[in-house]
Amino acid sequence: MGQITLEKVTKRFGDVEVIPPLDLTIEDGEFCVFVGPSGCGKSTLLRLIAGLEDITSGVIGIDGNDASRTPPAKRGLAMVFQSYALYPHMSVRKNIAFPMKMAGVPQDEQARRIDSAAKALNLTDYLDRRPGQLSGGQRQRVAIGRAIVREPAAFLFDEPLSNLDAALRVGMRLEISELHERLKTTMIYVTHDQVEAMTMADKIVVLRAGHIEQVGTPLELYRAPRNLFVAGFIGSPKMNLIEGDAARQHDAATIGVRPEHIDVVDDGPWQGKVGVAEHLGSDTFLHVHGTGLADIVTVRATGEVGLRHGDTVSLAPRAEHIHRFDASGLRIA
Amino acid sequence: MATQHSRSAARFMMAPAVILLLGWMLVPLTMTLWFSFRNYFPLRPDRVPGWAGFSNFERFISSSAFWPSVQTTLVIVGGVLVITIVLGVALALLLDQPMWGQGIVRILVIAPFFVMPTVSALVWKNMFMDPTNGLLAHLWRFFGAEPLAWLSEAPTVSIVMIVSWQWLPFATLILLTAVQSLDGEQLEASEMDGASPLSRFYHIILPHLSRAITIVVLIQTIFLLSIFAEIYVTTGGAFGTRTLTYLIFQRVLESQNVGLGSAGGVYAIILANIVAIFLMRIVGKNLDR
Amino acid sequence: MARAVTPRRKALNTAISWAVGLLIFFPILWTILTSFKTEAEAIADPPLFLNFSWTLENYAVVQERSDYMRFLWNSVIIAGGSTVLGVMIAVPAAWSMAFVPSRRTKDILLWMLSTKMLPAVGVLYPIYLICIEFGLLDSRAALVVILMLINLPIIVWMLYTYFREIPGEILEASRMDGAGLKEEILYVLTPMAIPGIASTLLLNFILAWNEAFWTLNLTAANAAPLTAFIASYSSPEGLFYAKLSAASTMAIAPILILGWFSQKQLVRGLTFGAVK
CATH class of the missing domain: 1.10.3720.10 (MetI-like)
Known part of the structure; x- marks a missing residue:
């Protein structure tokens, strides 16, 4: 079991309110991602759930029990830190065994759980090494192993992949997703990378300045961002946000069109000159200037497109994919 | 950044150290302050103890021993500081150069710091500065000079020499650490700019060392103001080597004039605190980083 | 940054540094040497460096007497x-x-x-x-x-x-x-x-x-x-150089050995982290 509820949770550091009253429910077995720019309070929120920081007011419930004042050790949660936070003076085996030793798990049971975790994480050959002798990816797996053996109510991940290089990051992303499929345990995952959020989450919580901007499945956020902030944050490349006449034609203060929803046509409503064209093979990103709509309009054309710097293009947004926002930045349904 | 729980635990765990040091500071300090306003002769039943007002403070300053002791203190502290800093900078620069057996030379240079003060004082006094059998006397005679009775003819100079020998390693070690943290590229850049070795020393190395030098000066001053064993073992305060510390020691323990000695103690505490304030500023600034 | 220097320069550095190092260390060395001499050898003029009859007698006497x-x-x-x-x-x-x-x-x-x-x-x-x-x-x-x-x-x-x-x-x-x-x-x-x-x-x-x-x-x-x-030993035993030296050597030897291990920490400990 691992349902986590936050009711009117706030956090102040002195006079600064970093988390204004906030309500959120994370269901048992859910993979929930907190995403937002740096300083949005997502890590603080995770540390409040972990118990590493006190909440100023409100209630944190774990499986229906009030855990607001429970010390971290007693909450039954496991955490994987950005820096991995492995114990440098212990072997991998002892690192993984540490939480079980603290919980007083019998020796033979410890050995059994270490074996199965090591097998699942490809660590069997490294059990007697020190963390200092491992690569970044291996250390990350040890940290996950240490979390798994506790059989926690929920896993907390604090930007676990940001210290890895790009190739390793994609691999570890898959491993964590597979782990979730297998264990079906609640996971809360903090990241500033919206790609990680989109690919891994059952539920995404977008945060800004301690506020929840929107909660939903990845596709809900993609299809119907509730406001301009979410619209700009989710999706890559970023959604084009256009103000002025073009927006007024749609009875909105701002309209948003994702790059993949703009087609290069022979005779469209928008014209401009190609600035940089990024040829990825599978796609081509065109940065179009001089449309009079925005400084740059980004277009994602499928496949190889023979356009170069300086070419004039004509663009057509797909009408069914135009997002409309009012003057206060909220979505118009 | 922590929970209420860990904050109260922290307060609890800090308590023993804080309480002990608070007691160590306040109890004797209050007693010294109290005694300094009293007439108090523990071994003289004929002298009635009583309130003395500021008379101890006045008498301590106006006694004929006071100003000479201040002068001796200043000469010893100043002399040792100049010698250790100048030689320390030179040694630090020398030891920073590439050479064979650097580790061993470092050990040789540092060794005097680990010699107990009573040992170094006695060894210097008897085996080096003795006018008949001392090694320096042998050396003087070898060059045909009349051997010097160091500790009676040049007592303050002798003590400065002994104490400098003890503290030179400390200055050298700290300055060497500072020299080694100097950015090599900065020196190379100045070399490219055509700076001579001398101007490199004045414009780059010395400014870089200024912080370390300040710290050496302050820390050594605090320790040097209270040197005791070196005088106790060599001259016992005779021949004008009575420092302020030694004068107070004599008033309190030798002549058992506790009131007068305590007034002197209060002066010493004030003096040490003036130096301490400067040191704390530097250390405090460093903490913020 | 250790910069490449000519072997000649390095030899010169080495010679000067060793001379200075030995000079600073000399009082300690002399004390240790003297502790192995007889009292007569200890005050011999000219002083004896290594050409004396080595003896452990002083150590025994110091332990016995005091x-x-x-x-x-x-x-x-x-x-x-x-x-x-x-x-x-x-x-x-x-x-x-x-x-x-x-x-x-x-x-x-x-x-x-x-x-x-x-x-x-x-x-x-x-x-x-x-x-x-x-x-x-x-x-x-x-x-x-x-x-x-x-x-x-x-x-x-x-x-x-x-x-x-x-x-x-x-x-x-x-x-x-x-x-x-x-x-x-x-x-x-x-x-x-x-x-x-x-x-x-x-x-x-x-x-x-x-x-x-x-x-x-x-x-x-x-x-x-x-x-x-x-x-x-301040007086008058201090005038028995060999015994004074033996006593001194015994007093400083343990700490000299420990001290050599602690030279790096010395800076940190005595400057309160102000010099690194």
């Missing part, structure tokens, strides 16, 4: 006891300041440092009086406590600077893993800080061993450590 072992034992108890006691008190305090800093932490650290600057002579009589009052004059217990107190600020500071280098996340991880405060300090912090704690122990042992104000003023026959033992 019971060196008893002083040594007092030194070990006083220096060791005060250091261990100090570290036991300082570890929790340094943990608090390094990992749960508050607005007052800096002030407390600086205040602790300021107690170190209290001139001993200013509080000599009160301490003397307190020792008499509690029957602790000339006792090892009194010196253990006093030397612990005068070195406590340095111990706290050194441990604090070492602890600050340990990432807080590791301690938080242990809390998440179910460790209480005791387990956190015992199983995670202390093992990680072993090198720092060891150097702190070492440096403070040396400082306590060499302390020569309180040990001279508060001891007589019973609790006197080596500092007082040597001071008793």
Whole structure:
């Protein structure tokens, strides 16, 4: 079991309110991602759930029990830190065994759980090494192993992949997703990378300045961002946000069109000159200037497109994919 | 950044150290302050103890021993500081150069710091500065000079020499650490700019060392103001080597004039605190980083 | 950055440095050599360097006449006891300041440092009086406590600077893993800080061993450590150079050896982290 509820949770550091009253429910077995720019309070929120920081007011419930004042050790949660936070003076085996030793798990049971975790994480050959002798990816797996053996109510991940290089990051992303499929345990995952959020989450919580901007499945956020902030944050490349006449034609203060929803046509409503064209093979990103709509309009054309710097293009947004926002930045349904 | 729980635990765990040091500071300090306003002769039943007002403070300053002791203190502290800093900078620069057996030379240079003060004082006094059998006397005679009775003819100079020998390693070690943290590229850049070795020393190395030098000066001053064993073992305060510390020691323990000695103690505490304030500023600034 | 230099330059550096190093070390070397001479050889003119009849007689005489072992034992108890006691008190305090800093932490650290600057002579009589009052004059217990107190600020500071280098996340991880405060300090912090704690122990042992104000003023026959033992050679035994040298060598040898291991920590410990 691992349902986590936050009711009117706030956090102040002195006079600064970093988390204004906030309500959120994370269901048992859910993979929930907190995403937002740096300083949005997502890590603080995770540390409040972990118990590493006190909440100023409100209630944190774990499986229906009030855990607001429970010390971290007693909450039954496991955490994987950005820096991995492995114990440098212990072997991998002892690192993984540490939480079980603290919980007083019998020796033979410890050995059994270490074996199965090591097998699942490809660590069997490294059990007697020190963390200092491992690569970044291996250390990350040890940290996950240490979390798994506790059989926690929920896993907390604090930007676990940001210290890895790009190739390793994609691999570890898959491993964590597979782990979730297998264990079906609640996971809360903090990241500033919206790609990680989109690919891994059952539920995404977008945060800004301690506020929840929107909660939903990845596709809900993609299809119907509730406001301009979410619209700009989710999706890559970023959604084009256009103000002025073009927006007024749609009875909105701002309209948003994702790059993949703009087609290069022979005779469209928008014209401009190609600035940089990024040829990825599978796609081509065109940065179009001089449309009079925005400084740059980004277009994602499928496949190889023979356009170069300086070419004039004509663009057509797909009408069914135009997002409309009012003057206060909220979505118009 | 922590929970209420860990904050109260922290307060609890800090308590023993804080309480002990608070007691160590306040109890004797209050007693010294109290005694300094009293007439108090523990071994003289004929002298009635009583309130003395500021008379101890006045008498301590106006006694004929006071100003000479201040002068001796200043000469010893100043002399040792100049010698250790100048030689320390030179040694630090020398030891920073590439050479064979650097580790061993470092050990040789540092060794005097680990010699107990009573040992170094006695060894210097008897085996080096003795006018008949001392090694320096042998050396003087070898060059045909009349051997010097160091500790009676040049007592303050002798003590400065002994104490400098003890503290030179400390200055050298700290300055060497500072020299080694100097950015090599900065020196190379100045070399490219055509700076001579001398101007490199004045414009780059010395400014870089200024912080370390300040710290050496302050820390050594605090320790040097209270040197005791070196005088106790060599001259016992005779021949004008009575420092302020030694004068107070004599008033309190030798002549058992506790009131007068305590007034002197209060002066010493004030003096040490003036130096301490400067040191704390530097250390405090460093903490913020 | 070590820059390439010509072998000639390097040879010159080596020669000068060794000459200066040996000159500074010479008084110690001379003491050690003299301790193996007979009294007559010790004052021979011209002085004898290595061409004398080596003897261990002086060491035997010193031990026999003045019971060196008893002083040594007092030194070990006083220096060791005060250091261990100090570290036991300082570890929790340094943990608090390094990992749960508050607005007052800096002030407390600086205040602790300021107690170190209290001139001993200013509080000599009160301490003397307190020792008499509690029957602790000339006792090892009194010196253990006093030397612990005068070195406590340095111990706290050194441990604090070492602890600050340990990432807080590791301690938080242990809390998440179910460790209480005791387990956190015992199983995670202390093992990680072993090198720092060891150097702190070492440096403070040396400082306590060499302390020569309180040990001279508060001891007589019973609790006197080596500092007082040597001071008793002040006169007239000091004129027996060979025996003085043997006694001195025995007093400094243990600490010279320990000191060589601690030269790096010396800078950190005595400058309160202000020079790195």
